[in-house]
Amino acid sequence: MKKVLHIVGARPNFMKVAPIHRAISERGALSQKLVHTGQHYDVKMSDVFFTDLGMPAPDIHLGVGSGSHAEQTARVMLELEKVFASEKPALVSVVGDVNSTLAAALVAVKMGIPISHVEAGLRSFDNSMPEEVNRILTDRIAELLLTPSADADANLIREGLEANRIRMVGNVMIDSLLGAREKALKLPVLPELGLHPHAYAVCTLHRASNVDDPKVLGGLLSALGHVASRMPVVFPVHPRTRKRIAESGLGASLERTPGLRLVDPMGYLEFLALTSQARLVFTDSGGLQEETTVLGIPCLTVRENTERPITVDLGTNLVVGTEPARIQQAADRILDGYEKKGRVPPLWDGHTGERIAREYEQLLGVGESPRLAVM
Known part of the structure; x- marks a missing residue:
């Protein structure tokens, strides 16, 4: 063979x-x-x-x-x-x-x-x-x-x-998502974190352009702090990002930010349980732009561009850049009920x-x- x-x-x-x-x-x-x-x-x-x-x-x-x-x-x-x-x-x-x-x-x-x-x-x-x-x-x-x-x-x-x-x-990544979603939703991820469905946000950050520059990273984290003042924000921290947070001296202020929860990276099923029940997702990940489109969850992509424009054209994704004021404004609109409605792309x-x-x-x-x- x-x-x-x-x-x-x-x-x-x-x-x-x-x-x-x-x-x-x-x-x-x-x-x-x-x-x-x-x-x-x-x-x-x-x-x-x-x-x-x-x-x-x-x-x-x-x-x-x-x-x-x-x-x-x-x-x-x-x-x-x-x-x-x-x-x-x-x-x-x-x-x-x-x-x-x-x-x-x-x-x-x-x-x-x-x-x-x-x-x-x-x-x-x-x-x-x-x-x-x-x-x-x-x-x-x-x-x-x-x-x-x-x-x-x-x-x-x-x-x-x-x-x-x-x-x-x-x-093909959507095959995995659809096949695992039912199993993921049975996990006690939300109760263990003290969360309620559709009453929290999720954030992931790992790209060098976002986390290696302390000024950019600090601005993104300040925008997260703003959202955390309105609802809990769960932030599974990539090892690279955790290292940069420590090097830039931002760790202490993050730990004191009410509503912002820094957690370790999760397995696939745990993370799917978290994202599939979120009210809002912030990310610089390409995959999450696609997953949130299929799940029908508003996504704010904190980059200046995306290689997945179909998630913007058809899906629930908005590319908002890295300027804190713009991110906060977009998040506030979603939390106030003015969210974008999308549909699932063909195939x-x-x-x-x-x-x-x-x-x-x-x-x-x-x-x-x-x-x-x-x-």
Whole structure:
């Protein structure tokens, strides 16, 4: 049987790979292995997600850990070259836009192995974002470009990529969300935090542009403090963000802010239980923009741009930048009842993993109607 290698490295990857892995397993036409690069190595940031998503333990764990972008990418490339040489995959499947995504794609293309990029075509049009560079380069060299929405298709065509490489399959992360929501809602997360449904806000911050500059970080936290004066704000703090808060001397004032609750990172199910019952979400995460759109929860994206404009055009997301006054004004409007109503984009229906599995079979010549057999 022809073999697919799935490459994961950070927590956003796991929610995207789980439905694909499950669909391939159920269809039984391909063999597969899961390679965890170890880009995220904290248990709460990585290992617990495998349990929550019902995924098997990784077949191969590289354990590369943290480092600069160059160091991390280089370590992943060095280790993956050995893995690809040993495993001899027919296809390397990468997801998202983290360093492990680009590293795997570069190694595969140099070794003549076809690449599938899940979540292809997303663009923020901001090359100062490392993720944007990873996205663009991965798309250039991937054999199969699997997009979540029509705007992503348009981006790829505009960049001159061939239409026969592009397939709009929907948003695979939504498969995980819809499959896990019922189980998540049974967890006692809200009672344990003393919260009531739709009477609190949730915040996540981790991007370098937001947390590495003390002035920007301080402004965002002051805006959170304003919202916390109206309702509780739960802030699961990413390890990077916690470190920056401590370095900037903002920790003491945060601890004294009434209504603002700093907690450790949560597992997937715990966090889904929290976000799915929130009144409002603040984030700089791409995935949460998508999840809140499907959940129908107002989302304020504290960035100057988004690579997921469909969540703004169709969904519940608003891009509000990082200016505290603008964030506070947008939050106040929502809390006063002037929230944006959205709808779920096409093909965000919980069946994207199955569509991707069929694409892989066709690409590799084992499906009912092969699109392109790759030797």
